[in-house]
Amino acid sequence: MLFNRNKSKAWDRLDSIYKHFKxxxxxxxxxxxxxxxxxxxxxxxxxxxxxxxxxxxxxxLEALFALAEERxxxxxxxxxxxxxxxxxxxxxxxxxxxxxxxxNTPIYVDGRDVMPQINAVLEKMKDFSEAVRLGRFxxxxxxxxxxxxxxxIGGSDLGPFMACExxxxxxAKDINCYFISNIDxxxxxxxxxxxxxxxxxxxxxxxxxxxxxxxxxxxxxxxxLIDALxxxxxxxxxxxxxxxxxxxxxFGINPDNMFAFWDFVGGRYSMWSAIGMIIAIAIGFKxxxxxxxxxxxxxxxxxxxxFEHNIPVILALIGVWYNNFYGVHRxxxxxxxxxxxxxxxxxxxxDMESNGKSVTLDNKFVDCATGPxxxxxxxxxxxxxxxxxxxxxxxxxPLDLIVPAISHNEIGAHHQILLANILAxxxxxxxxxxxxxxxxxxxxxxxxxAEINRLKKYKSFTGNRPTNTIILKKIDPFTLGMLVAMYExxxxxxxxxxxxxxxxxxxxxxxxKLALNILPELQGTAHNVAHDSSTxxxxxxxxxxxx
Ligand code: F6P
Numbered sequence: 001m002l003f004n005r006n007k008s009k010a011w012d013r014l015d016s017i018y019k020h021f022k023x024x025x026x027x028x029x030x031x032x033x034x035x036x037x038x039x040x041x042x043x044x045x046x047x048x049x050x051x052x053x054x055x056x057x058x059x060x061l062e063a064l065f066a067l068a069e070e071r072x073x074x075x076x077x078x079x080x081x082x083x084x085x086x087x088x089x090x091x092x093x094x095x096x097x098x099x100x101x102x103x104n105t106p107i108y109v110d111g112r113d114v115m116p117q118i119n120a121v122l123e124k125m126k127d128f129s130e131a132v133r134l135g136r137f138x139x140x141x142x143x144x145x146x147x148x149x150x151x152x153i154g155g156s157d158l159g160p161f162m163a164c165e166x167x168x169x170x171x172a173k174d175i176n177c178y179f180i181s182n183i184d185x186x187x188x189x190x191x192x193x194x195x196x197x198x199x200x201x202x203x204x205x206x207x208x209x210x211x212x213x214x215x216x217x218x219x220x221x222x223x224x225l226i227d228a229l230x231x232x233x234x235x236x237x238x239x240x241x242x243x244x245x246x247x248x249x250x251f252g253i254n255p256d257n258m259f260a261f262w263d264f265v266g267g268r269y270s271m272w273s274a275i276g277m278i279i280a281i282a283i284g285f286k287x288x289x290x291x292x293x294x295x296x297x298x299x300x301x302x303x304x305x306x307f308e309h310n311i312p313v314i315l316a317l318i319g320v321w322y323n324n325f326y327g328v329h330r331x332x333x334x335x336x337x338x339x340x341x342x343x344x345x346x347x348x349x350x351d352m353e354s355n356g357k358s359v360t361l362d363n364k365f366v367d368c369a370t371g372p373x374x375x376x377x378x379x380x381x382x383x384x385x386x387x388x389x390x391x392x393x394x395x396x397x398p399l400d401l402i403v404p405a406i407s408h409n410e411i412g413a414h415h416q417i418l419l420a421n422i423l424a425x426x427x428x429x430x431x432x433x434x435x436x437x438x439x440x441x442x443x444x445x446x447x448x449x450a451e452i453n454r455l456k457k458y459k460s461f462t463g464n465r466p467t468n469t470i471i472l473k474k475i476d477p478f479t480l481g482m483l484v485a486m487y488e489x490x491x492x493x494x495x496x497x498x499x500x501x502x503x504x505x506x507x508x509x510x511x512x513k514l515a516l517n518i519l520p521e522l523q524g525t526a527h528n529v530a531h532d533s534s535t536x537x538x539x540x541x542x543x544x545x546x547x
Contacts, residue, residue, distance in 0.1 A: 010067035017063055018325040025464050026053060026430050042311050044301050045294075046473035047482055049311050053430045054318050054398070055326070055468045065307045068498065073313070076496045081303055083109045083170035087266070087503035088361055094503050095262075096488065097299050100481070109264060113178050114185035119226045121260055121274055128239070128259070129280035129288070132201060133172055140233035143144035143199040149178045149191060151221060152205030153213045154349060155267025156241070157181040159484075160205070162346035163271055163291070164277045166339045166480050169408040177282050180221070183213040188220050197228035197237070204240045205275050207267050212399035212512075218251065241274040266503050268349050269488060275492035286475045294481025303490045312489035315468060319398070319490070320497050322466070324368050328396050333376035336403035336422040344376030344404070347487055354491045354502040361499050371496045379403075380421045391429065391461055398466040401426055402483070406474045422469070433465015522546075 030036050030052075040052035056064075079086050083093045098118055106113040132135035135144040150160055161179045164171075171177070178191045202221050205416045206214045219237075225237050239257040240248040243265075248258045259274035271279070272292060280288040299311070305311045322328040333344045355371030377385070379401070390397050403422045407415040438459035442452045472479045495502030520526035521539055531539065 006180040008067070008070060010063065010070040014060075014063045014067060014321070014325055017060055021057075021060060022326070023057070024055060024057075026055060026466070027432070027463060029057060030430075042309055042314065044311060045297055045482060046479055047311075047486075048471040049315070050469040050471070051314055051318060053426055053469070055464070056318060056321065060321065061209040061308075061314075062533075064321060065313075067320070068307055068317060068493070068507075069315060071497050071499070073307070073493060073496050077303060077492075080492065081299075083107045083114070083264075085109075089501045089504045090263075092503070093264040094266065094269075095264040096266065096272055096284025099261075099265065099272035100295040100299065100485075102296040103294055114262070114264065117260075117262070120126060125259060125274060125277060125280055125288075129277065129285050132281050133175070133284060138236070139198050139200070140229050140236040141198045142222050143198045144174070145199055146174050147176050147178065147195040147200040148203065148278050149180060149195065149200060149221065150203045150205055150336075151180045151214055151217045152203075152241075152275070153181040153211060154353075155270050156205040156207060156211075156275055158342075158346045158349050159237065159268070160276060160278045162342040163276070163480060163484075164282050164424065165342050166475055167279070167283050167287070167291075168339055169475070170287050170477065172282065172284065175282055177278055180217050181213065183216055185220075188217055192221070192224055197225050197233075200225070200237060201281075202238045203277055204238060204242075204248075204251070204253065205248075205277075206241070206268065207243050207265075209240070209242045209251065210245040212516075215251070215518055222252070239277070241277055266504075268353055269503075271484070272457070283477065289359070290477035294478035294483075296481075296483035297478075298482045298485035298489065302485075313493050314488050314489045315400075315486070316493035316497070318466075318468070319372070319494055322396075322398050323372050326396065327369075328372075329369055330373040330375070330395070330397055332390070332397050332399045333374065334379045334382060334399055334401050334425075335376070336379035336401065336418055337407075337475055338378060339408070340402065341378040341486075343483075344374070347376070348374050348485075350487060351491050353505050353508070355495050355498065355500065356507060357495075357498075357500040357502075359500070361501055366498060366500065368498065370500055371494070375509075379425070380418065383421065383425065387425070390465065395467060398468075400428070400468045400470060402470040403474065404472045404474050404479075409477065426462065426467045426469050429465035429467055430463060431462035432465075433459070435460045 035054045037050060041048060041050040080094055081097055083095060085091055085093050087094050095107060095114060098107045098114050101107065101115065104115055106115055110534050128137065132145050139145050150157065157179055164177050180187050180191050204214065204218045222234060222238065225233055234252060235254050240253045241259050242248050243261055243263055245255055245258060249255055261270060261273040261275065265273050272295060274474060276288060302310060302312050319331065333347055335343050351374045352371055357370055358366055360366055389395065401418060401422050435456045439456045440453050442455055492502055517529060518539065521529055522543065
C-alpha cells in the first residue's frame, strides 16, 4: 500500500486536532478529570504503565488509533507472528517472537515449522549452561570455568550485557561475566588483565561471524589462551554463537561448541536466542526461561489486545504524536534502578538502528520524520546532570521513567528516596511552576521585592513536559523479559506507521567499507588513495604522530 501522509485521512485529522490542541496544558487536563491518572494507565502482570502525563486526550488517542488502523497495523502484527517475510529489503521473516514462543505453536517459514530447531538449540543451551555452572564442563586443566567472557558487538553484545547487568542479583556466586566489544585494544587488555586462562570461557558471539571487531578481539583472546595453555586448550575454552557454521569452523571452533540461530533473528533482537548464552550461564537456565516467559506474556498481550489497551501500541502512537505533529524528534529513557543502567544503551540500538530510516517500503523517500534520537541514563544520577535542560531548556524531551517498587537491596530509606524522586520528577515536569508561584516562594523565604522581581523568571518552570511512568514490581527475569519485549513491539509499531523496514541496517555499511580502505593506508601498504582534503590531512597527521 502506498503511504503518502498528505493523502492520509487519519494524518489530516491528527494535523487538525494538533492545531487546536497544541497549547493545551496537561495540568488543566488533570484538573478537569480527577480520574485521568487511572484512565490512562494499563497494567500487565507486575508492570504498570501510566501514560496520563502526556499531551493527549480521548480525541487525540482515537485519532492515533485510527491512524494505526489505516496503516493496517493489525494485519502487520499478524504477519510478523505468522512468519511472513516482513523484513522486505532482506527478504526475511522476523521471528524473535518465535524464540520465546512458550506455547510452542508451529510458526512456518517457507513451509517449515521453525519451532523444533529453536527448541533443540534451547535444549543444547540448557545442557551446556548447566554443565558450566555445575563444573561438569571444565577448562583444559580440569578447573571450573568461572570467568565468562562474551566477545561480540552491537546486538551480539548490548542485549546480553544489559540483561546480565539487569539480573546481576541472580548471578551464581562464583561466576563473573565480562564483555569485550570495542575494537580498541584497551577493551581486550582490561579484561585479560583480570582473568586467569585456566578458568575462562570465551563466548564468540557474532551472527555473521565476519564482524571485524569481534573477530579481531576473538583472535587476540585466542592467542592469549594458546600462549598460556597451548593450542589444544581452545576446544575447552571457546564456544561460538552464530548463524555461520562455515566461518565458525574456519576460525577454529569445533562445530559441537557452536550454538546456532537463524537469519530470521535480527542482531538487535537476538538476546532471546543462543546470543543469550552468557545470561543463561550467569543466572541459570530456569531464570533464562523466566525471561523468555516474560517476553512471551508481552507478545501475547501485544498480539491479542485491542489498541485502546495495548501497551506497546499506545506508547508507540504517543511517540508518533510528538515526533510527527509536535516536531519533537528525541526522547529519553530513565531507569531509576542501578541494575537497569545499561537499558538506554540497549534501547539506543534497538530503536535507532531499527527506525533510523529514510526510505519507505514502497521504495520512496519518506515524507515525514521517522525514528527519534534516543538517550538516557540512570536516575537519580541524571537528575544532577542533564535534567536541568529537561526542566527549563527550550527543547521538549518526552521521557520514560522506569522504577521497580521493590529493590533487591532495601537498605535503610534508599529505595523510598529513589521512589520519591521518580514520582517528583514526573510531577514537576508536568506541573511546572509559574512566576507567581516562584514569587510566592521567594517571598516566604524572606526575599526583598527587588530580589523577587530579579529571580522569579529564573525560578519558574513552564511544565507541560511529557513522561510515561513504568512501575515494575521487582527487576526479575520475567519482568525484564516483559519490559524489553514491550520496547521491541513499540519500535515495530512505529516502523509500521512510518512504513519503513525496521529490520535491516544498511546504514552501518558505508563507514565499515571506508574503514577497510583506510586501514592499509595507515599500515603503509596502500598509498595515494583518493580522499577529501580533510580525511587525507587527518591520515597524514596520524601517520606522522605514530611514526
Ligand atoms: O553494525 C551493525 C550490526 O550489523 C548490528 O546490527 C549487529 O548487531 C552487529 O553489527 C554485530 O553483528 P554480528 O553479530 O554479525 O557480529
